[in-house]
Amino acid sequence: MSNNYFNTLPLREQLEQLAKCRFMHMNEFTEGVDALKGKKMVIIGCGAQGLNQGLNLRDSGLDVSYTLRQSAITEKRQSFKNASENGFTVGTYEELIPKADIVLNLTPDKQHSPVVAAVMPLMKQGACLSYSHGFNIVEEGMKIREDLTVIMVAPKCPGSEVRAEYVRGFGVPTLIAVHEDNDPQGHGLALAKAYAVGTGGHKAGVLMSSFIAEVKSDLMGEQTILCGMLQTGSLLCFDKMIDKGMDAGYASKLIQYGWETITEALKYGGVTNMLDRLSNPAKIKAFDLSEELKVIMRPLYNKHQDDIINGTFSSTMMADWANDDVNLLGWRAATGETAFEKTPAGDMEISEQEYFDHGILMVAMVKAGVELAFETMTAAGIIADSAYYESLHETPLIANTIARKKLYEMNATISDTAEYGCYLYNHACLPLLADFMKGIDTDVIGRGLASDDNGVDNARLIEVNAALRDHPVEAIGATLRGHMADMKKIV
Amino acid sequence: MLQLHDLSVEFDEGFQLKHINWQIQQHQHWLITGANGAGKSALAAVLAGYGEILAGSTSSLPTRIGWVSFEAQAQLIQAELKKDDADILDVISLGTPVREIIFTEEIDPVIAGDLIQKFELDYLLERAFRKLSTGESRKVMLIRALSCHADLLILDEPFDGLDQASHTMLQNHLAHVVTHTQVVMVLNRFDEIPDFISHVAYMEDGQLRHQVKREDTQAFNELYQLLHLKTTHLTVPDADADHKRPTLNPLEPLVKLSNICIKHTDMVLIENLNWCIQANQHWQLSGPNGSGKTALLSLITGDHPQCYTNDIFVFGFQRGNGESIWQIKQHIGYVSTALQWEYRVGTSLANVIISGFYDSIGLYSKSTDQQKHIAQKWLALLGMEGRGDQPFNKLSYGDQRLLLIARAMVKHPPLLILDEPCLGLDDINRQLVLALIEKVCAANETSVIYVNHHAKDRIAGIDHYLALEKSADNS
Ligand SMILES: NC(=O)c1ccc[n+]([C@@H]2O[C@H](COP(=O)([O-])OP(=O)(O)OC[C@H]3O[C@@H](n4cnc5c(N)ncnc54)[C@H](OP(=O)(O)O)[C@@H]3O)[C@@H](O)[C@H]2O)c1
Numbered sequence: 001m002s003n004n005y006f007n008t009l010p011l012r013e014q015l016e017q018l019a020k021c022r023f024m025h026m027n028e029f030t031e032g033v034d035a036l037k038g039k040k041m042v043i044i045g046c047g048a049q050g051l052n053q054g055l056n057l058r059d060s061g062l063d064v065s066y067t068l069r070q071s072a073i074t075e076k077r078q079s080f081k082n083a084s085e086n087g088f089t090v091g092t093y094e095e096l097i098p099k100a101d102i103v104l105n106l107t108p109d110k111q112h113s114p115v116v117a118a119v120m121p122l123m124k125q126g127a128c129l130s131y132s133h134g135f136n137i138v139e140e141g142m143k144i145r146e147d148l149t150v151i152m153v154a155p156k157c158p159g160s161e162v163r164a165e166y167v168r169g170f171g172v173p174t175l176i177a178v179h180e181d182n183d184p185q186g187h188g189l190a191l192a193k194a195y196a197v198g199t200g201g202h203k204a205g206v207l208m209s210s211f212i213a214e215v216k217s218d219l220m221g222e223q224t225i226l227c228g229m230l231q232t233g234s235l236l237c238f239d240k241m242i243d244k245g246m247d248a249g250y251a252s253k254l255i256q257y258g259w260e261t262i263t264e265a266l267k268y269g270g271v272t273n274m275l276d277r278l279s280n281p282a283k284i285k286a287f288d289l290s291e292e293l294k295v296i297m298r299p300l301y302n303k304h305q306d307d308i309i310n311g312t313f314s315s316t317m318m319a320d321w322a323n324d325d326v327n328l329l330g331w332r333a334a335t336g337e338t339a340f341e342k343t344p345a346g347d348m349e350i351s352e353q354e355y356f357d358h359g360i361l362m363v364a365m366v367k368a369g370v371e372l373a374f375e376t377m378t379a380a381g382i383i384a385d386s387a388y389y390e391s392l393h394e395t396p397l398i399a400n401t402i403a404r405k406k407l408y409e410m411n412a413t414i415s416d417t418a419e420y421g422c423y424l425y426n427h428a429c430l431p432l433l434a435d436f437m438k439g440i441d442t443d444v445i446g447r448g449l450a451s452d453d454n455g456v457d458n459a460r461l462i463e464v465n466a467a468l469r470d471h472p473v474e475a476i477g478a479t480l481r482g483h484m485a486d487m488k489k490i491v
Numbered sequence: 492m493l494q495l496h497d498l499s500v501e502f503d504e505g506f507q508l509k510h511i512n513w514q515i516q517q518h519q520h521w522l523i524t525g526a527n528g529a530g531k532s533a534l535a536a537v538l539a540g541y542g543e544i545l546a547g548s549t550s551s552l553p554t555r556i557g558w559v560s561f562e563a564q565a566q567l568i569q570a571e572l573k574k575d576d577a578d579i580l581d582v583i584s585l586g587t588p589v590r591e592i593i594f595t596e597e598i599d600p601v602i603a604g605d606l607i608q609k610f611e612l613d614y615l616l617e618r619a620f621r622k623l624s625t626g627e628s629r630k631v632m633l634i635r636a637l638s639c640h641a642d643l644l645i646l647d648e649p650f651d652g653l654d655q656a657s658h659t660m661l662q663n664h665l666a667h668v669v670t671h672t673q674v675v676m677v678l679n680r681f682d683e684i685p686d687f688i689s690h691v692a693y694m695e696d697g698q699l700r701h702q703v704k705r706e707d708t709q710a711f712n713e714l715y716q717l718l719h720l721k722t723t724h725l726t727v728p729d730a731d732a733d734h735k736r737p738t739l740n741p742l743e744p745l746v747k748l749s750n751i752c753i754k755h756t757d758m759v760l761i762e763n764l765n766w767c768i769q770a771n772q773h774w775q776l777s778g779p780n781g782s783g784k785t786a787l788l789s790l791i792t793g794d795h796p797q798c799y800t801n802d803i804f805v806f807g808f809q810r811g812n813g814e815s816i817w818q819i820k821q822h823i824g825y826v827s828t829a830l831q832w833e834y835r836v837g838t839s840l841a842n843v844i845i846s847g848f849y850d851s852i853g854l855y856s857k858s859t860d861q862q863k864h865i866a867q868k869w870l871a872l873l874g875m876e877g878r879g880d881q882p883f884n885k886l887s888y889g890d891q892r893l894l895l896i897a898r899a900m901v902k903h904p905p906l907l908i909l910d911e912p913c914l915g916l917d918d919i920n921r922q923l924v925l926a927l928i929e930k931v932c933a934a935n936e937t938s939v940i941y942v943n944h945h946a947k948d949r950i951a952g953i954d955h956y957l958a959l960e961k962s963a964d965n966s
Pocket residue numbers: 044045046047048049050068069072077078079080105106107108109111114115132133154155156157158159413414415
């Protein structure tokens with residue numbers, strides 16, 4: 001039976017671990033990949049992260065090979081093809097793990113316990129085990145052999161982005177950590193830094209954090225604003241438009257591509273910039289709606305954060321894992337049956353600006369979700385930098401997946417853990433917003449404000465603008481975005 | 492409407508204009524431009540009735556023409572010298588005075604008198620025409636042309652040899668003349684183009700290559716750049732002395748591919764191929780679609796995953812021995828349509844060029860002043876001076892391509908790979924790109940690999956060829 005590692009720590013240490021987060025300076029990476037040069041890196045699993053991290057590490061001059069479970073090799077599954085067609089050596093655990101200096105565990109989080117249990121006895125004395133997410137260590141309390149070094153290098157982007165940004169000569173923001181209970185040789189940090197350089201992460205910014213801070217913030221972001229809010233918002237907005245007699249194809253398109261379009265503005269200038277894309281009356285409207293939403297949803301965000309911090313979330317989820325994922329699979333099927341999911345996007349033109357003008361409520365939802373997630377995380381002791389990456393920074397990335405193939409694609413791309421969290425959020429949030437939605441009409445979702453609605457009160461506008469700019473997520477966002485020398489725009 | 496219909500004309504020196512199709516409407520004012528020897532003046536001369544028509548036809552050529560050109564000027568001077576020879580009597584001819592040359596019967600004396608004052612020629616009226624300086628005789632030509640109530644004014648480099656004051660005076664005068672007289676002007680410098688010009692004809696090799704409306708700003712700018720590339724003496728801007736790259740062993744080839752095999756799932760794309768590229772060789776790589784040209788190149792650039800399963804020696808590295816792709820890429824400049832697709836970033840033009848120092852798509856490092864300076868020079872070379880802050884993704888397709896070639900060249904790489912650089916470009920842009928490539932080949936510090944479909948499309952300066960075939964089991 002698993003044992004929540006976080007819960008075993010005294011409060012003082014819990015707080016210290018949660019607050020552990022520091023933006024690293026470029027000159028801390030001058031040694032490049034040296035610490036890993038000539039070392040054998042063996043990756044377990046060749047999925048989204050495994051393949052793309054491996055390609056980057058190899059292109060950085062490191063020695064990378066893959067080990068897969070026997071069945072994947074025998075059946076020549078996709079993971080086997082990913083590795084072998086890209087010219088990597090592929091072997092069984094027995095063949096490759098004993099030679100490895102570093103084993104990179106890039107299997108799904110849900111599989112970590114059995115996978116680690118299987119490879120640990122094969123690992124050589126003093127080797128290193130690395131993760132890209134700390135769930136197994138923190139929530140399942142996995143105990144790792146004392147001679148092994150345990151580190152985490154967690155890119156804050158999907159695997160495809162990890163590769164695409166590297167190829168451009170850049171990288172994705174990355175969080176690194178050393179598991180303090182497992183750093184017998186004291187070189188965990190050096191290895192993690194070299195690994196981050198190998199994936200290109202150091203160019204986009206590296207946060208030195210802890211396993212605990214990573215897990216607790218990652219879980220919070222993904223289940224609330226990132227996936228939960230977008231899922232819930234999609235369903236509510238779509239149903240409202242249909243209710244009000246709007247064309248279903250239009251409604252479907254406005255939502256499917258709307259999230260991507262409006263959150264693109266976040267990428268460049270945060271929440272302020274996203275709201276600046278609206279006309280003055282629409283901006284005030286969005287602001288007011290989001291204030292209302294924040295009041296209604298704050299208890300839910302607090303509950304998610306509390307459940308994550310005290311381990312209720314993961315134990316509930318693990319119970320579902322043990323129960324053959326009944327809850328998760330049931331919910332996944334139900335999502336597939338929603339009207340939004342089943343209505344194809346129409347082929348009408350919707351201009352970039354129209355997505356904003358007709359999606360005032362969506363803008364309000366994004367604003368409310370980002371700010372609430374950020375506020376809740378920082379209140380729980382998570383450092384602003386980390387809270388920013390786990391909320392605002394990732395929102396456009398998730399929105400892109402909805403633009404590709406709606407909620408199905410989003411839930412397929414994100415981890416099972418995120419999907420489970422999304423399920424919990426959606427379940428609670430739909431009824432929570434029912435009353436609020438009764439007061440909503442097509443002026444804020446679907447048709448836009450009437451053109452005679454042009455008057456604004458100057459004093460109110462000044463107030464709103466100041467409130468937007470003064471939110472703490474904006475200050476940290478401006479700093480962190482500044483680190484990306486030349487924000488690239490994918491048109 | 493003045494019309495040249497599939498007209499071919501020969502001139503004394505054997506120079507030919509070929510298959511000219513051109514219509515000039517009443518209200519239009521044309522500029523004829525092109526590089527030296529392109530046939531600009533010849534085309535203008537055709538309008539004045541010169542040249543021997545070999546084929547095709549003209550219609551509605553104007554009868555009363557005011558023609559100013561180097562040739563017309565030379566003719567007049569020749570005629571004067573002949574008169575001189577004719578006087579073999581013992582009286583030494585004083586030559587025809589300027590006054591007589593100007594005030595012939597076609598000339599409107601009022602206009603002519605006015606222009607004489609404006610050009611400040613009064614004091615020369617009694618002097619022999621043949622004694623005038625070039626600039627002075629040019630003024631006389633101008634006065635004659637402008638005072639004869641012409642139906643068409645042909646002004647071939649009218650500003651040549653004029654001092655600044657006369658230049659301005661003439662421009663002002665023309666602005667007034669064009670309200671009632673049609674003008675065809677020949678200029679090889681775009682920056683002198685007067686506002687009233689409504690259309691541009693671009694000549695090359697005796698052919699009328701492009702006709703562009705002034706109001707079509709994009710086409711107009713492209714024409715400007717083309718002319719700029721063709722007519723200015725191009726020197727490729729220096730590399731950045733502070734941006735050092737390891738020197739290569741001159742005794743080793745740049746690239747040596749041995750027994751290359753590229754396989755996809757169960758299809759063999761390339762099998763047992765050997766290719767060795769020495770420094771200073773220029774190569775053309777050709778082959779049909781799907782023959783593996785791009786895949787082969789990406790083995791060199793390190794972008795193909797199978798570069799780790801092949802025997803590849805590049806820039807001193809045997810691949811797969813701990814080198815990073817950035818150590819390889821620093822020696823390569825690369826341009827392809829795929830790169831252009833990937834380069835969809837809102838970066839400024841200057842930063843796109845500077846990104847070539849870092850082999851990145853977008854710029855993620857702080858650039859130095861020196862690099863910014865070099866970028867400005869490249870922009871000037873491309874005819875995009877002063878546009879460094881504009882966003883790259885707002886440029887025309889052809890301009891983007893030019894800029895990416897500059898990006899590839901900016902670090903003076905030992906190897907420049909141009910993968911179908913003209914693909915998707917229209918004629919003007921194709922010529923622009925080829926003009927730039929030829930400059931690069933001629934500079935000879937970079938080896939070029941030029942890729943296209945057709946083995947026959949050869950480029951000046953390229954002397955090695957590799958033709959790929961579609962492999963048999965690749966269907
Ligand atoms: N996705 C993201 O955005 C993201 C971002 C940062 C970090 N991460 C972390 O990266 C890790 C990997 O995530 P991912 O999204 O890359 O997963 P993924 O795409 O689902 O890939 C998982 C790989 O593991 C293999 N695998 C599955 N079950 C296995 C088992 N029982 N034993 C051995 N191999 C198994 C799979 O191959 P076969 O099924 O063919 O064996 C597959 O190749 C996770 O810890 C995740 O939290 C993900």
